[in-house]
Amino acid sequence: MLDDDANVTVRAEIRCSTCPVRHRAVCARADADELALLDSVKFYKTYQAGQTIALRGDPLEVLSSVVTGTATLSQSMEDGRTQIVGLLLPSDFIGRPGRDTVAHDVTAVTEVTLCCFRRKPFEDLLVNMPHVQVRLLEMTLDELDAARDWMLLLGRKTAREKIASFLLLIAQRTVSNTISNSDLACDDEVRISLPLSRETMATYLGLTIETVSRQFTALRKDGLITLDGTRTVIVPDVAALSAEVGDGD
Amino acid sequence: MLDDDANVTVRAEIRCSTCPVRHRAVCARADADELALLDSVKFYKTYQAGQTIALRGDPLEVLSSVVTGTATLSQSMEDGRTQIVGLLLPSDFIGRPGRDTVAHDVTAVTEVTLCCFRRKPFEDLLVNMPHVQVRLLEMTLDELDAARDWMLLLGRKTAREKIASFLLLIAQRTVSNTISNSDLACDDEVRISLPLSRETMATYLGLTIETVSRQFTALRKDGLITLDGTRTVIVPDVAALSAEVGDGD
DNA sequence: AACCCCTTTTGACCTCGGTCAATGCGACGA
DNA sequence: TCGTCGCATTGACCGAGGTCAAAAGGGGTT
Secondary structure (H helix, E strand, O other): OOOOOOOOEEEOOOOHHHOOOOOOOOOOOOOHHHHHHHHHHOEEEEEOOOOEEEOOOOEOOEEEEEEEOOEEEEEEOOOOOEEEEEEEOOOOEEOOOOOOEOOOEEEEOOOEEEEEEEHHHHHHHHOOOHHHHHHHHHHHHHHHHHHHHHHHHHHHOOHHHHHHHHHHHHHHHHHHHHOOOOOOOOOOOEEEEOOOOHHHHHHHHOOOHHHHHHHHHHHHHOOOOEEEOOOEEEEOOHHHHHOOOOOOO | OOOOOOOOEEEOOOOHHHOOOOOOOOOOOOOHHHHHHHHHHOEEEEEOOOOEEEOOOOEOOEEEEEEEOOEEEEEEOOOOOEEEEEEEOOOOEEOOOOOOEOOOEEEEOOOEEEEEEEHHHHHHHHOOOHHHHHHHHHHHHHHHHHHHHHHHHHHHOOHHHHHHHHHHHHHHHHHHHHOOOOOOOOOOOEEEEOOOOHHHHHHHHOOOHHHHHHHHHHHHHOOOOEEEOOOEEEEOOHHHHHOOOOOOO
């Protein structure tokens, strides 16, 4: 895991105390001692948009947290059909203690900075970091719930419902990453800047790029969204868009 | 969680030492002390086919392992569209320590016997059962991988590929539940007895019952499977069926 | 054996989203 | 200012799988 390409930047200068994901990542509940342990062994890596971070089956040598940027977890078939099975946004964890190979392909979709730990040392430290251990289980359970919610989307939702769900998901995650008191309840318009291209969205939603594009157009014509360029979506009425999702999640 | 219906049987007579899932469930790696703790607080419940075991949003009071039978985890939309997001076969764990509500609907599809623990006492005991704790994380990670594999199936596979994948999944899980040295490599024919109706399969695969039925017919006409009644599938050539799956999982 | 109930299968038809191809639209370098 | 390159949009067409409806199996029970 984590290629040592020439164009992968390795840095180590950031202090945990000023880390943007300090209170949401795997270290969220770490106490001073635990944080000191982590701080002493961590190092940073930065990947450019489009770079492969790890491939399914690779030896899993490094675990990490996303600090900035967006990456994807994906699964492919022999003939090239691909499904994104997880979006990795800031604070998400990559890799699993106790596994020795990478389970899914990991790709940077924007520039991504990771806070990394070598797996073996991290696993050894883990027994002395109960708060990290608990947080890891909690995050894994959250991921499992998210994966299962996505299964409903992939198996049963229409293209329009998929797009609406996706926009609200990104809106929700963006809000909770900026304001700590999160709730997408504001009545006025919401600006969403999409971290994904149409193509990547399609791969995430189990659609084709053309269908994604057509649904964006349809939502725009129906007045549910406005586009500012191709990567910024303005939602004038969140409740109206939510009504397109089909469920109460 | 776990209704106290009149027709839910509660029993407590089985010893862990003779339990059919002793070496695969959450207790798989429990030592003698840990097992004694579990043994002293556990109790059994049996549900009839079709009964609801728990509903999304219910207070989560009981955690359990499936001992015998098959249950489903499912997620529904307002208009009734439903997706099964997890199959619960013997040894699978239901519920999560640290959560206080049920995340998905749980339904018995055959008669199901559960080995149950009240949540609070179980959580308290958990700190004294490191092997159980580790096993729980491991099982959760396995579930997450399985969920993500299923996302590829739901998002990208054709109906035929879905059916083939499902048959092989059941075959694999059946084998690993009977023989410990599991590998579906036997050249001769394999008999699969399906725990699910066509309808339930459809709900699991993101299809309709008609499509499931048609694909069974198609696979039969192509000589890839033989049916013995409606619930038993004979696979004369596992490799040939595997070729229909579309990937190397 | 006749009836009922429920699941499964089959048929006819339609629609949503995929496919293939052309066109549009910035951003960037010459 | 003009190409060009990559992404996005739009159009025309098609087909896998959904929908609706009817027929065909099984078990049970009387």
